[in-house]
Amino acid sequence: MPLAIHAKSDSEVTSIDAASSPPRSPRRPLYYVQSPSNHDAEKMSYGSSPAGSPSHPYYHCSPIHHSRESSTSRFSASLKNANPRHLYGGAWRKLHRGQGTDDDDGDADEEDQEGGRGSSSPAWRGARLYACIVLLFFLLFTAFSLILWGASKSYRPEILVKNVVFESFNVQAGIDPSGVTTDMLTLNSTVRIVYRNPATFFGVHVTSSPLDLHYFQLHVASGQMKKFYQSRKSQRPVVTVVTGYQVPLYGGISALSMAREHREKVAVPLNLTFVMRSRAYILGKLVKSTFYRRIRCSVTLRGNQLGKRQKLTDFCTYH
Template identity: 50%
Template sequence: MHAKTDSEVTSLAPSSPTRSPRRAVYYVQSPSRDSHDGEKTATSFHSTPVLSPMGSPPHSHSSVGRHSRESSSSRFSGSLKPGSRKILPNDGAHKKGQKHCDVIEEEGLLEDEERGRGHRRRCYFLSFIVGFFVLFSFFSLILWGASRPQKPKITVKSITFEVFNIQAGSDSTGVATDMITMNSTVNMIYRNTGTFFGVHVTSTPLDLSYLQLNIGSGTINKFYQSRRSQRSLSIGVTGNGIPLYGSLSGLSSSTGTATIPIPLKLGFTVKSRAYVLGKLVKPKFYKTIDCNVTFDPKTINVAISLKNSCTYD
């Protein structure tokens, strides 16, 4: 008795009195990486029979199940596109951690940006302050430079002697000497040439001297002169009981009047201060005046012109 083949079994199956369950044949097509090899795919499809779970033993069923799951997973993994990511069991925790890190990073960036804005604000504020002071200083310098050429003009017109007496006397220590008493008035004109500022005017004492001996003195009271205006000033220069210690001996008569002309010198300094921009821009002007005066006994109470006798520095 020879072994029957599958074809004989199949052909005898209808005439068999007891029908055995027909085995269903399943074919699993394995993925082929060669897309152009269609014949191999077809051959693989027909040449890989898998027995039905109904006709296979229990161990064959589990084996086929595992093989099917592995094939399905391999097909699923093989069908993923390049660049796709596999979902892992702890992928949610990873995403949460990633989101937490992103939040921390974003907060850090916001803090850095806020610090940068604060730094920029401080820089802008300092730049504004520095720029303001630079512009203000430049503007003040322009005003100061523009005011410097506008110096006041002072003209000493004349001096008038009302009293000029030389008499014998004694000083505070009792020493006998000739003493002089004189009274005079100096006339002058002060003019402010400033076009946009007024000036405050003071002066040093007006000293009238013979040689190095001061025989009379006077002061100019402080005053304010508005822009582009002028005024006339009359300053009294007087001396009372000034000891001469022989300086003018032989120049006076018995009545105390001078017998010959006496050369004198008048000198003083006028100070002018302008307030161009409040007290921030205050140009100052100094004018030193020296005048040669010749007293003539015949000119008592007569104005002596000094227009051509004075120097202005």
């Protein structure tokens, strides 16, 4: 066998060498792989190759391998550079919130705060707007009420006691409730008053305390005025009956001791006192104004002027 190999000609050796060496072939086309998975990349790295490609030690330097490595490296780089929050969304945030990292917690708190402000901001603004409107309304209403109340004070009711008429009086002996014998006085009189409401925008409700006649500290007669309503810019006469029945004197009025025999000579000074109250409801019961007038008049009971009017316009004081 060795002799046969040495006996071969140069042409045969050349042909054998040519057969043993691989023939040169034209440049193979490039293969491009787009985003392979890890399993596919392992297959491609460890022996999977296109059909007809030789398996020699320098296969990793082929253009196909370079293209695969470059695509794999690009995919790995894209995974490294990509923001995990965009890739995984809510799962990433839940994972890192569970781990308790400071940066992610701060970002999550900021997002929650922003979301909370965004959701509660319209309601809070609406509540503040309503509160401001209510406060402004109360301020305006208070100012308007104060203006009306101040304006009403300049419209004080006008009260004038015109006259008094003593229709009758009588003094006779009697017994008081305790059984003491004394003189008893019976008196009948009428008081006329003119009441005027000068207000231009409100009416008044008028009441009065009892009209009392006194002889110093001795109370001899009394009468109650009826309450009434007086509209704006109007007036009316008010007539009140003041009477006293079987009033014990206990010798307090010495001037009346001669009343049985000489009634026309009787002259007893008396005081007429009362208080009138006028209440104006300017804005319902929310805004009201009250006026008080304390009146005191000097009256003389004369036996010779029974049934006649005694003018009191110049004998009364108003407080």
